[in-house]
Amino acid sequence: MSLPKKLLTEFDDVLKDRGYNSRSKGIRDALKDYIVRYQWMRDMEGDRVGIVAVIYDHHYTGVMEDLTNIQHQFREYINANMHIHMTENKCLEVIVVKGDAQQIRDLTEKIMRLKGVEHVKLTTTSGGEKL
Structure with missing residues (x-):
């Protein structure tokens, strides 16, 4: 996966502010949040x-x-x-x-x-x- 440097820097800053010790954990959590938001949108009726x-x-x-x-x-x-x-x-x-x-x-x-x-x-x- 490639990311623009500015986006990665901003992501690392958020992880630091939130107390994450691992970029991988932060990426997993961000992906889970993205999936939950998509599922919520998909399930609207x-x-x-x-x-x-x-x-x-x-x-x-x-x-x-x-x-x-x-x-x-x-x-x-x-x-x-x-x-x-x-x-x-x-x-x-x-x-x-x-x-x-x-x-x-x-x-x-x-x-x-x-x-x-x-x-x-x-x-x-x-x-x-x-x-």
């Missing part, structure tokens, strides 16, 4: 309401256009969005979603696969009238 938080590098060629195109494809499930300039290069897009869990999952996974997107987090709850 029914109507959901929530947000998709996306951090991306707006200087990456085409990322803003790709993100907009995906949002247009899923416009029936998007209630609102907010764009925040975090730094010179980084932006945060907060997308408010409501509707079928499968469609929200598809929207989220398409965004995750975009080049230039650095982080995506989906948070949802039941979309029913009784919350």
Whole structure:
């Protein structure tokens, strides 16, 4: 496995802060967390309401256009969005979603696969009238 030096340095810093003695243990824990998050997303059912938080590098060629195109494809499930300039290069897009869990999952996974997107987090709850 190869990783960019900056990512590995940041990971090592997190491991140190958390008291890990082994990079291998940290990688195992990170992979387990990734799998649990995926399984949670996969198992969502029914109507959901929530947000998709996306951090991306707006200087990456085409990322803003790709993100907009995906949002247009899923416009029936998007209630609102907010764009925040975090730094010179980084932006945060907060997308408010409501509707079928499968469609929200598809929207989220398409965004995750975009080049230039650095982080995506989906948070949802039941979309029913009784919350």
